[in-house]
Amino acid sequence: MxxxxxxxxxxxxxxxxxxxxxxxxxxxxxxxxxxxxxxxxxxxxxxxxxxxxxxxxxxxxxxxxxxxxxxxxxxxxxxxxxxIQQNLIVYPGVKLGDVKFVESHPIAIRQCDEFLSDFPDWTIKEGMDTAACAKNIADNQLKNTAAIASAMAAKLYGLEILEKRIETNKKNxxxxxxxxNEVVEQKNANKASLSFQTGNAVGSLANVLQCFAEQHVNLSKIQSMPVVGKRNEYDFYVDVEWKKQSDYDAAIRKVLKHTVNFNIMGEYIKNEKV
Missing domain, CATH: 3.40.190.10 (Periplasmic binding protein-like II)
Structure with missing residues (x-):
């Protein structure tokens, strides 16, 4: 299976x-x-x-x-x-001058703003998914529409790449x-995703971050989201990385004293960036 x-x-x-x-x-x-x-x-x-x-x-x-x-x-x-490498993909035989519509996921469109700004006459349409927009061109044999999607999508759906690597930032x-659904024990875990809330007192978030710093645990990401239905209250989502497990364990013990609704969302092995 x-x-x-x-x-x-x-x-x-x-x-x-x-x-x-x-x-x-x-x-x-x-x-x-x-x-x-x-x-x-x-x-x-x-x-x-x-x-x-x-x-x-x-x-x-x-x-x-x-x-x-x-x-x-x-x-x-x-x-x-x-x-993420974005390409302008069309039905076989379609030329740049034939394109009137460009369709893709909203984030993919944003990633290609600079390229698209050279074609102000094109109508940009947001779709649910990059590959689905490519599939739509193939299924309906659209001759006036281009999709922004991967080379893999072009190959799978029998389309042509008109312009390669149109993303603005090549380090995209x-x-x-x-x-x-289940906890999967990760040996040698060196990264964790956590969520918690803090009080509204001055410096309450700083106290939590200080706990990590004191134990040499690196904060690689922090994101706040409003708590639904509660004014001025936030959930904090943080990713932390460590070299020594004992440092991480000590940091968590300290952090628990300064937070409410603390949750370890996952402990896993850091994936080195591509």
Whole structure:
């Protein structure tokens, strides 16, 4: 039985690419039209894991996914970084002058702002997924529409790459989390994702951060999200990294005294960036 991985989007999407990179090619990907659907698949046991994008080096954090992490309380068992290379993809034979519409995921569109600004007459349309926009061109033989998607999508759906590497920043990378319903023990874990709330007193967040600093635990990411229905209250999501397990354990003991609703979302092995 192949391991089943729920992904947002269709085959040849960046989520599928990330799944292959983490798990290898001998997996079955389950296509889902939304991130919420991927979580439902995992919750219902129809998928073994979810691969979920959480941040992009250009577009920033994908905030709605933090809400899903909070609501579903899955365990983060790993991460994977993917270099995102965007291409302008068309139906075979279509030339640049034929293009009137460009369709892609909103984040992919933002990643290619500079290139798109050279073509002010094009109508930009937002789609659910980069690869789905490519598939739509192939399925409907669209001769006036281009998609922004991966070379993998062009190959899978029999399309042509009109312009390669149209992303503005060539160091464009997305970080994906690997989610599981069960805790998977990670030997040699050196990174953790945590969530907590602090009081409103002056310096309350600084006190927490100081606990990490004193134990030589590196804070690699911090994200705040409003607590639903509570004014001026925030959930803090942090990623921390350590070299010595004992430093991390001591930091957690200290942090517990300064926080409420503290939650270890996952302890896993840091994935070195691509």
């Amino acid at each position: 192949k391991t089943k991985i729920a992904i947002q989007g269709v085959k040849a999407s960046f989520h599928e690419e990330a799944a292959f990179k983490y798990f290898g090619e001998e997996i079955e990907t389950i296509e889902c039209e939304s991130f919420k659907k991927t979580c439902d698949m995992l919750k219902q046991g129809k998928a073994d894991y979810v691969v979920m994008a959480i941040e992009n080096s250009i577009a920033g954090s994908i905030l709605p996914n933090y809400n899903l992490l909070r609501d579903y309380r899955f365990h983060i068992i790993g991460e994977v970084h993917l270099n 990378a997305t970080r994906f989390l690997i989610l599981s």
